[in-house]
Amino acid sequence: MKPAGEATEEAAGEAMAAGGTGAAGADRAAGTVLVVGSGTQEYREYLLRSAALRADLWLLDDAAPTWQAPHLTGWTEADPGDPHSLIRAARAVVDVRKVRGVLCHEEALILPAARLAEALDVPGPSLTAVRNCRDKHRTRALLRDAGLPQPRHAVVADLAEAAAAAEWIGYPVVVKPRGLGAGRGVALVRSAAELRELFAEARAAHWPGVPTYRVGILVEEYLDGPEISVDGVVHAGRYTPLFLARRLSRKEGALSPYFEETGHLVSADDPLLDDPALRWVLDKTHRVLGVNDAMTHTQVRLTARGFVVVEVNGRLGGDLVPYLGFLATGIDPGLVAVDVALRVPPRLTPVLTRTAGIRFLHPQEPCRVEHVTVPQADATKGLLRVVALAAPGDERGLPPLGHLQRYAYVLCEAGTPAECAARLDAAADQVRLKAGPLSVAPDERAAS
Incomplete structure (x- = not known):
């Protein structure tokens, strides 16, 4: 492994282009993988870019591809939230191409994608597992009945x-x-x-x-105690944790009492990745929920009575957490996702050892954005990205009327979690939001 902090985002990007996880190149699979929806460019393009190195991708979506186009072999118009529309569109693709699997990274589309995979009888999200994960009451009951600690x-x-x-x-x-x-x-x-x-x-x-x-x-x-999330892979029934993210603490204030995410830290050598108790809980949780050949995002609390699973999502995590994992370890989640969709053994060997983190910035009150000023990224100081998420005239709210209403994020890397957290705080302090009041007050907007 390379020493902590030696590689930059550019170096990690070169590893991704070369196939990730130390491969000399991504071996392309014969056949086509159907992609149900694609999410937003800011948060999901890195997955599509890598997946295209492993297989021909065919997008099923309701709008013509724009940023997605360079990563696709083709696309067919379909309502991604409607299984019947997806199945009709997919069958037209099956008539002319060898379809080998279904891939989906979006929470709202994972259930239709599972129904599509079942209808085509190809690898993809499991309908039973997706239902067990999506229905949080069902998740709780199954885990409780299996003897796993639950609130x-x-x-x-x-x-x-x-x-x-x-x-x-x-x-x-x-x-x-x-x-x-x-x-x-x-x-x-x-x-x-x-x-x-x-x-x-x-x-x-x-x-x-x-x-x-x-x-x-x-x-x-x-459940009191620190929060973590684990992006992991199940292949042939065997669960392997890939990236463990520590949640950056939420400060009391504008977001309280809501559980809005404010940031994450991922370390390649986080000791919890090798904790036998956590590994046992994660493995048994996925077996109980019927997850087989999938990538998942599991939220866990470290409580006084041990590790307690909060929920399991039947797709990769959001908030660029898998990308942080890639920067920290060199394991490319886009390549792994395609391997899982094709049911071939994924390559899971880390080639980097470092920490990467992201912090999201929210307004203190609902506002209309006038300008967001961000500093220049500087890889030599570990500041890899600073992205303004709001343009002049955009409105930004707070829960419950506004969800994920961030105006910027900063992304850093470092040799240790403490150093990375300090870099995130320093970078966040350099971001400036100039904003004015909303033209319509939030309570009036809700009433209308």
């Missing part, structure tokens, strides 16, 4: 049931929608006085294409 919880249909559950569990509790992801509608409720408003917000939360349930809200015991 006390109840699934409820209305405020009265939520209040009774909270009294039984004991405050503080967490309310969360049963089928959503990325923290939408999730809030910490500290008292009965807060429950009415936060429960109503959880019920109102939604995301296009994501299932809802009549009895659709979970009330859960609040």
